Amino acid sequence: MRFAIQINEGPYTHQASDTAYQFAKAALEKGHEIFRVFFYHDGVNNGTRYTVPPQDDRNLQKLWSELAEAHKLDLVVCIAAAQRRGILDANEAKRQGKDGDNIAPGFRISGLGQLIEAGIQADRLIVFGD
Numbered sequence: 001m002r003f004a005i006q007i008n009e010g011p012y013t014h015q016a017s018d019t020a021y022q023f024a025k026a027a028l029e030k031g032h033e034i035f036r037v038f039f040y041h042d043g044v045n046n047g048t049r050y051t052v053p054p055q056d057d058r059n060l061q062k063l064w065s066e067l068a069e070a071h072k073l074d075l076v077v078c079i080a081a082a083q084r085r086g087i088l089d090a091n092e093a094k095r096q097g098k099d100g101d102n103i104a105p106g107f108r109i110s111g112l113g114q115l116i117e118a119g120i121q122a123d124r125l126i127v128f129g130d
Helices: 016-029 041-047 060-071 079-084 090-095 113-121
Strands: 002-007 033-039 075-078 107-110 124-128
Touching: 002 016, 002 041, 002 113, 016 033, 016 041, 016 060, 016 124, 033 041, 033 060, 033 113, 041 060, 041 075, 041 079, 060 075, 060 107, 075 079, 075 113, 079 090, 079 107
Parallel strands: 002 033, 002 124, 033 075, 075 107
Antiparallel strands: none
């Protein structure tokens, strides 16, 4: 089965990101495909490279980056939601006149069209969080 995943909650405010990560990992282990993971609303906070959780806590940004690298996942951060929360890639930082970017490895910024395409291309679109 080909899945698309939408994550609407931040990594440390709700269980949604943890659950989505565990679902994606389990689906891949069972031989399913993840077409795209789309981070929306506060879910875009999963994609900042400046996350520094305590040593005894999980680092969801790192876990997503590692999973994306291992399985060639497309991790897309919604551009409008990201800009509102100060998450920028190099191109957006330059375009907005900012002095640096903070997008995590394996993540990219794009628009809602990527979510629409994921819903069309996947057999199932699964949404985690409100």
